[in-house]
Amino acid sequence: MFSFRSVVVLVAVLSLSAxxxxxxxxxxxxxxxxxxxxxxxxxxxxxxxxxxxxxxxTFPPIVDLTTGNRxxxxxxxxxxxxxxxxxxxxxTDSIQTKLLKSGKFRFVDMSAVQAMQDQMQFxxxxxxxxxxxxxxxxxxxxxxxxxYGNMASIVKRNSDTKDVYYKFTLKLVNLESGLLEWxxxxxxxxxxxxxxxxx
Amino acid sequence: MLSxxxxxxxxxxxxxxxxxxxxxxxxxxxxxxxxxxxxxDMLESNSGFLAASLSIGDITVGSAGDLMxxxxxxVNGSRSDLxxxxxxxxxxxxxxxxAIDGRPWTPMEITAYETKNVQGVAPNASAKSxxxxxxx
Numbered sequence: 001m002f003s004f005r006s007v008v009v010l011v012a013v014l015s016l017s018a019x020x021x022x023x024x025x026x027x028x029x030x031x032x033x034x035x036x037x038x039x040x041x042x043x044x045x046x047x048x049x050x051x052x053x054x055x056x057x058t059f060p061p062i063v064d065l066t067t068g069n070r071x072x073x074x075x076x077x078x079x080x081x082x083x084x085x086x087x088x089x090x091x092t093d094s095i096q097t098k099l100l101k102s103g104k105f106r107f108v109d110m111s112a113v114q115a116m117q118d119q120m121q122f123x124x125x126x127x128x129x130x131x132x133x134x135x136x137x138x139x140x141x142x143x144x145x146x147x148y149g150n151m152a153s154i155v156k157r158n159s160d161t162k163d164v165y166y167k168f169t170l171k172l173v174n175l176e177s178g179l180l181e182w183x184x185x186x187x188x189x190x191x192x193x194x195x196x197x198x199x
Numbered sequence: 200m201l202s203x204x205x206x207x208x209x210x211x212x213x214x215x216x217x218x219x220x221x222x223x224x225x226x227x228x229x230x231x232x233x234x235x236x237x238x239x240d241m242l243e244s245n246s247g248f249l250a251a252s253l254s255i256g257d258i259t260v261g262s263a264g265d266l267m268x269x270x271x272x273x274v275n276g277s278r279s280d281l282x283x284x285x286x287x288x289x290x291x292x293x294x295x296x297x298a299i300d301g302r303p304w305t306p307m308e309i310t311a312y313e314t315k316n317v318q319g320v321a322p323n324a325s326a327k328s329x330x331x332x333x334x335x
Binding site for chain 2: 029030031032033042043046047050053054057058063066067098101102103104
């Protein structure tokens with residue numbers, strides 16, 4: 001038989017011992033909804049990438065363009081016009097990966113140009129590589145399209161609530177003609193309310 | 200004064216509450232497109248508040264080029280607003296999931312007695328069936 005007081009003491013001791021121990025580490029679902037703060041997060045990044053890729057792949061002129069053809073695309077930077085530090089390259093990387101895996105587009109990677117040039121120079125000049133198997137200069141494919149965009153936000157707050165609105169715009173332009181072939185937008189609204197126990 | 204049996208029963212209630220409070224996939228619709236163009240739909244529901252209130256209604260399957268494109272209506276049959284998450288999973292003809300982790304759980308809110316449509320596009324042309332998962 002236990003008294004009610006002894007049970008309360010036991011619960012208090014267990015709670016305090018939990019606070020003193022090492023932090024509990026666990027793995028979670030990387031695609032799960034994350035609402036820790038109103039700042040830009042993984043759910044926003046994944047939602048933007050998935051939505052815009054779906055939009056691009058189902059736009060009728062793009063469906064025609066990619067039927068029996070895999071256009072070559074170059075990904076430019078996305079301008080971050082928000083007040084937050086956001087790694088926009090991570091968003092375009094996700095979009096590029098999804099588009100490449102769709103089998104509808106191919107890409108040239110401008111971030112690897114110097115490394116590729118160094119490797120080709122090595123193959124041509126080191127004398128270590130069989131000349132018949134060395135990658136030749138002047139054979140690379142030029143991009144036909146460029147993917148670029150903007151990211152903007154509007155933040156409003158009062159004493160209790162913070163409202164954040166994000167707008168991500170992505171554009172696909174034909175490099176030769178200069179024509180804008182497709183543009184897609186994804187809007188996200190997040191609202192954070194001050195909790196009673198928050199500091 | 201609390202007896203041992205009383206404490207055990209309280210602990211059982213706490214444990215059950217903790218399990219129920221966790222997220223669980225409450226509603227799953229599996230749609231398979233047959234080689235002849237026909238469809239086989241299968242709905243699975245688990246017990247829980249969301250499964251009792253939310254149902255997957257009409258499912259439309261189309262294509263964008265050779266990519267499967269789907270639309271599913273989610274129906275709130277209750278008098279309360281529902282906040283939940285949904286996710287598409289895509290499977291090839293052998294049942295292998297394509298682009299695991301390629302689609303995020305997407306948050307959604309449906310007001311009382313409202314129906315909302317959600318759309319998804321297959322990650323590539325090998326997708327032959329899909330699943331829609333809904334969890335609270």
